[in-house]
Amino acid sequence: MKITSPFSLPPMAIILLGAIVASTGCNLTNTVRPKRAPDGAVAGVVQTAPNWWLDSKANVVEARESVVNGDTKKVQVSIYSDQLQQQRFSYRFEWFDKSGMRIGGMDSWKSLMILPKQTIVVDATAPSPQVSDWILQISDTNYPWNSSAP
Amino acid sequence: MTTSAHPSLLAALCTLIATLGCRPTQYVDSKGTNLVVSMNQVNIQDFEQASEALVTSMIDSGVLAKAPRQPAALAISRIINDTSRQFDTDQLMKKIRIALLQTGKVQVTQAVGFGGKVEDPMAKETYEAKRFLDGKSQTPVDLPDFTITAKILENATSAGSTKQISYIFQMSLADTASGRLVWEGEKTITKQGEKNAIGF
Numbered sequence: 239m240k241i242t243s244p245f246s247l248p249p250m251a252i253i254l255l256g257a258i259v260a261s262t263g264c265n266l267t268n269t270v271r272p273k274r275a276p277d278g279a280v281a282g283v284v285q286t287a288p289n290w291w292l293d294s295k296a297n298v299v300e301a302r303e304s305v306v307n308g309d310t311k312k313v314q315v316s317i318y319s320d321q322l323q324q325q326r327f328s329y330r331f332e333w334f335d336k337s338g339m340r341i342g343g344m345d346s347w348k349s350l351m352i353l354p355k356q357t358i359v360v361d362a363t364a365p366s367p368q369v370s371d372w373i374l375q376i377s378d379t380n381y382p383w384n385s386s387a388p
Numbered sequence: 389m390t391t392s393a394h395p396s397l398l399a400a401l402c403t404l405i406a407t408l409g410c411r412p413t414q415y416v417d418s419k420g421t422n423l424v425v426s427m428n429q430v431n432i433q434d435f436e437q438a439s440e441a442l443v444t445s446m447i448d449s450g451v452l453a454k455a456p457r458q459p460a461a462l463a464i465s466r467i468i469n470d471t472s473r474q475f476d477t478d479q480l481m482k483k484i485r486i487a488l489l490q491t492g493k494v495q496v497t498q499a500v501g502f503g504g505k506v507e508d509p510m511a512k513e514t515y516e517a518k519r520f521l522d523g524k525s526q527t528p529v530d531l532p533d534f535t536i537t538a539k540i541l542e543n544a545t546s547a548g549s550t551k552q553i554s555y556i557f558q559m560s561l562a563d564t565a566s567g568r569l570v571w572e573g574e575k576t577i578t579k580q581g582e583k584n585a586i587g588f
Contacts, residue, residue: 307493308453328421342490346419346436349588363444365490377421 270298270315270374279303283315292378295325295352309367315374316359319352326351328377331362333369341369347377425585427551429473430540433588434577438557439483441575446561451571452493455533461497462488463532464507465562471542471555480557481538499530534570535562554578 266289275281283301287293300316319325328349333341342365352358364372416422423433446452452460464485467477488494498511506512519525541556554576561571 307447307450307491310447310491312448330419344419346433346440347417347421348437349421363447365487367492 266292268292268296268376270301270376272301272303272372289378292327292376295319295321296327296329296376296378298374298376299357306363307367311364311369311372312361313364313372313374314359314361316357317352317376318357319355322354324351324353326378329360330375330377332373332375333364333366334371334373335368336370338371341366422587425579425581425588427553427579427581427584430471430475430479430555432479434555435479435483437577438555438575439480439487442557442559442573443484443487445573446488446559446571447491447493449571451561451563452488452491452534455493456565457533459493459495460533461499461530462494463497463500463502463535465502465535465537467537468539471540472544477538477540480540481536484536484559494534497530497532500532532564535564536560537562549582550580551582552578552580 268285268287268289270286271284272280273282273284280301280303283298285293285298287297297318297320298315299318302314304312304314306312313331317329326349328347330345330347332344335341345362348360350358350360362372418432419436423431425431425433462485464481467481469475469477485496489496496507498506498508499515501507501512515530519527519529536559538557538559541558543554543556545552555578557575557577559573560569562568563570
């Protein structure tokens with residue numbers, strides 16, 4: 239059986255394969271969790287970023303927590319874009335109680351624009367006082383083939 | 389000379405065609421980003437984002453935690469849709485009520501309602517019957533500590549073939565003990581384009 243090296247493919251095949259890889263790669267969601275100190279305070283973030291392109295335009299550099307309404311957790315994260323052009327991304331928070339159970343439904347995805355080399359702050363308030371932890375999901379779902387409806 | 393398509397090229401073409409081809413009807417995440425964005429009406433994601441923003445602002449203000457009794461009794465007052473399209477304002481208000489109830493700081497009273505109407509007439513009748521049976525008919529009913537009013541406005545403009553429409557969601561919370569507005573919030577959602585689209 240003859241094994242074909244990808245370098246021997248016709249140029250069109252390489253372009254098409256690249257387009258497919260690029261389009262499926264856009265589907266990956268990056269995840270950010272708080273890194274906690276022994277006292278429970280936020281001491282940084284842990285990022286899982288399988289989508290390197292998304293990470294380059296929406297990288298979480300800092301996270302903060304406070305309490306509002308007496309007993310409800312509020313989260314604020316700073317997101318930096320290392321890109322030289324204006325970019326868009328989407329994000330949403332997921333909330334968990336002390337047992338790790340998800341609280342409420344998921345927040346809706348929110349779409350944001352970020353300028354070149356800009357750091358923006360996004361925040362969210364937990365849906366319930368039972369919330370003790372959170373995860374931030376960052377996504378890049380504005381696919382080019384979905385750009386217009388009939 | 390015979391030319392035949394490279395198998396990998398064919399496979400790649402098929403995959404691309406399948407990816408870019410017609411869109412069959414499918415279920416999508418109602419809170420996702422792959423929803424239809426309309427230029428001439430409020431979409432579900434607009435209600436979702438407006439309610440989340442308004443509830444977050446109200447919770448962050450801390451005003452609900454300062455109520456003399458916990459959970460405080462809340463009643464829904466006048467809700468005005470001042471946009472060019474008719475829709476049920478419960479698409480906004482129900483989300484807000486659900487989110488507020490989840491905080492544990494408020495409960496929605498059915499003892500009184502705007503214009504004498506409540507959402508659940510049976511709850512009101514049963515409440516009144518129980519008060520009568522308990523000999524409490526002469527005592528004051530469970531009056532709301534807070535009332536909510538809201539208004540949804542529209543602002544449309546265009547430049548050439550590009551249209552822009554803004555939906556402005558305004559909401560106020562009144563403390564019935566003082567008759568004063570103790571919190572107000574506003575969320576504007578603006579959409580710009582030439583035609584409806586999928587995804588945002």
